[in-house]
Amino acid sequence: xxxxxxxxxxxxxxxxxxxxxxAASGRTxxxxxxxxxxxxxxxEREFVAAISWSNITAYADSVKGRFTIxxxxxxxxxxxxxxxxxxxxxxxxYCAAGRLIIATRETDYDYWGQGTQVTVSx
Numbered sequence: 147x148x149x150x151x152x153x154x155x156x157x158x159x160x161x162x163x164x165x166x167x168x169a170a171s172g173r174t175x176x177x178x179x180x181x182x183x184x185x186x187x188x189x190e191r192e193f194v195a196a197i198s199w200s201n202i203t204a205y206a207d208s209v210k211g212r213f214t215i216x217x218x219x220x221x222x223x224x225x226x227x228x229x230x231x232x233x234x235x236x237x238x239x240y241c242a243a244g245r246l247i248i249a250t251r252e253t254d255y256d257y258w259g260q261g262t263q264v265t266v267s268x
Contacts, residue, residue: 148172148257150241155262158231162266166226168241168259179248180217180224181255184237191240191252195226198248209235231266238263
């Protein structure tokens, strides 16, 4: 029903910025809450940020104040602006969609993208 494709990952120096995009296709995109998760090498996937259809947002403490999630329903896209990047932000970042208004648990999401690699060098 919903397909998600992430892009915008890459290699960046510590302190730099990067903007991730998630292109969505399928029906009823505007009704889905959207979230970003990440998985670092050797670690479990963790919540990063989420946004409701009406732009209510939530962030993990580790990225609060540095990352900003946004969405543009007209363009069927969700974004993650990442500033002041740290080496510990290195991970594969995944875009997700779910039927809840907003959610921070991966089990609440129904659809997932394939991920985009973000590498932050020191």
